[in-house]
Amino acid sequence: MxxxxxxxxxxxxxxxxxxxxxxxxxxxxxxxxxxxxxxxxxxxxxxxxxxxxxIDITAAVAAALEDEPVVVAPKTSRWRKLPVVGNVVPFAKQGGQFAVAASVAVAVILGVQQMNKPEPAEPFSTFETRTQLGGLAPVSLEQTRTLPRNDMNIMLEKKRKINAIIADHEQQVQLKQAEEQSRSVDESVESNVNSN
The missing domain is CATH 1.10.10.880 (Anti sigma-E protein RseA, N-terminal domain)
Structure with a gap:
């Protein structure tokens, strides 16, 4: 400075x-x-x-452009110098284009075939096996089953009934425990009265 x-x-x-x-x-x-x-x-x-x-950089850019050399003639291809290789390269380019076109055509054909394929009635095939009792039971790879809306309503109603039964059972157990406690208290009172 x-x-x-x-x-x-x-x-x-x-x-x-x-x-x-x-x-x-x-x-x-x-x-x-x-x-x-x-x-x-x-x-x-x-x-x-x-x-x-x-900042005005236009003058500096203009000066730098004036100092740049001007290129008028295009570059010649180095492939044109060799007579045999010069004929092979366009053929290879054309062959590559045919390969790409063939790949796209195969992909389109396979895609159309997959789209037009009918859907199976069941997502997985089921097999029947014998149970211990000698009857037949279905076996499937399906883990979850989608239910239509009307089956969902039925399923929800069944769950409500099961929950009501469980709640009723718990009330009955509590009532029975209360009765047993009151009976044991009554018996202890009677035994105290009888002993006196």
Whole structure:
């Protein structure tokens, strides 16, 4: 950093109050540009969006484009130099295109065949096996069975009945326990009365 840039940075930070740096900034265009740039950097670091950077890079891009060499002729293919290989490469490209087209055609045919295939009546086949008693029982790979809506209503009604029966049973057990406790209390009272 030059001495003027250090003085300008110190002046911006409030470390010096020299008026000579202000005179130098007003007279030198390079210092004016740096002054603006320092303020943009300071605003960015403080997360203040009050100073928007005005960067004009069009002149630099235009100068760089003028320095670029101009390419007029297209590159020649290195395959054209070899007589045998030059004929093989287009044939290989064409063969690859036929292979891709054949693969797509096979995929479409198989897809159409799968879509038009009739659905089986049951999702899994069932086999019958003999039980211990000699009767036949169905065996299936199916783990869950989907029920139509009307079967669901029937199933829910059965579950409600089962829950009501379980609740009734629990009440009867509690009632029976209460009766047994009251009977044992009555017997203990009678035995105390009889012993006295």
């Amino acid at each position: 030059t001495q003027q840039q250090e003085k300008m940075s110190a002046f911006m930070d409030g470390e010096t109050e020299s008026s000579e740096i202000m005179d130098a900034i007003l007279q030198d265009e390079a210092l004016q540009v740096k002054w603006k740039r320092y303020h943009v950097i300071r605003s960015g670091l403080r997360k203040e969006a009050t100073v928007a950077p005005q």
